[in-house]
Amino acid sequence: MSTQIRTVVVLGSGTMGSQIAAVAALAGYTTALVDIKQEQLDRAREQLTARLDRDVEKGRRQRADVDAAWERLTLTTDRDAVAAEADLVIEAAVEDLTIKRTIFAELDEVCPEHTLLVTNSSNIVSSRVADATGRPDRVCNLHFFNPALVMQCVEIVPHEGTDPQTVERMVAFVESLGKTPVRLQREIPGFVANRLLNALRREAVELYEAGVADFKDIDLAARTALGHPMGPFELMDLVGIDVVYLIRLAEHEQTGDADALPSRSITEKYEAGEYGRKTGRGWYEYPRP
Structure with missing residues (x-):
């Protein structure tokens, strides 16, 4: 070979x-x-x-x-x-x-x-x-x-x-x-980096949906307290909320874990076609591509 x-x-x-x-x-x-x-x-x-x-x-x-x-x-x-x-x-x-x-x-x-x-x-x-x-x-x-x-x-x-x-x-x-x-030694959906990222994203969305803080302030905390280059909501807009949504569906399909399903707010934005930077609107608004 x-x-x-x-x-x-x-x-x-x-x-x-x-x-x-x-x-x-x-x-x-x-x-x-x-x-x-x-x-x-x-x-x-x-x-x-x-x-x-x-x-x-x-x-x-x-x-x-x-x-x-x-x-x-x-x-x-x-x-x-x-x-x-x-x-x-x-x-x-x-x-x-x-x-x-x-x-x-x-x-x-x-x-x-x-x-x-x-x-x-x-x-x-x-x-x-x-x-x-x-x-x-x-x-x-x-x-x-x-x-x-x-x-x-x-x-x-x-x-x-x-x-x-x-x-x-x-x-x-x-x-x-x-x-x-x-x-990696063995395969698992999401691998290493995205599983770490998904944990942060999931917690951020739960805080937002529970009314603990606005998404902009959650992003601000991630940048100023954790030193992240951008917050989890900004990153979702960059990656594409459609991608985030489909990844959650794929993980649920593979694992059967109900907690893997997309959250309410992610689902709403996906169904509204608000995917982030690529569409001009996600969590934030952007110039039309």
Whole structure:
């Protein structure tokens, strides 16, 4: 089995997928970003260009490095063509188990035998997609954090059938990106960082719904007393209240724990389409995107 990762394919050109692809290209990997719609890829290119150009202007990156990364990065709708040459495929598609299982089964048919198939999901564990392939030993979760171009942590989460060599290859890959790998011993929905975050978020929402304090003051306490860069309600708006809602549903579906269900206020905002920054209104109001 080849252990050298040279070619990376990322499926899904949303915020996470596009930035993961950019991180890989910046680290020197031949990278392809895939989506089913060309307009999504065009939007991803526009957003990545703006972000990377801003990094150059602020002195965070060198222009030569960014230009070289663009030379290594392909944006395409032809998934199978690039997957057939991939050493590593990172799935960052919609959080829907049925869709993910279909994707992994199809990738298994077109990817070389040595290709590692990983999912960026933090709430759908890889054991739920691994058996859709004929290579469950080369499947795991590889969880980046938003924004992937900035955040250092990447969680590596094997399922019971993941080959230890797969984990070692993922550790080496994450380190080659200039990121910090956090290795879990076993899978659990939410992994480590998001479970810590969910505990804080759950307590914050309970305090708000109980009338203990306004959400703005809870955010203020998190920033000024705990030293957090932003409060839990501000962070929900950044991540997307729709994402928060769906993560809670996915955890409930996997655990059966009624406490995992979305809270009343989160459900109300989700049903009203108030997702945060992406819609212009969440807990706070923002200029329309």
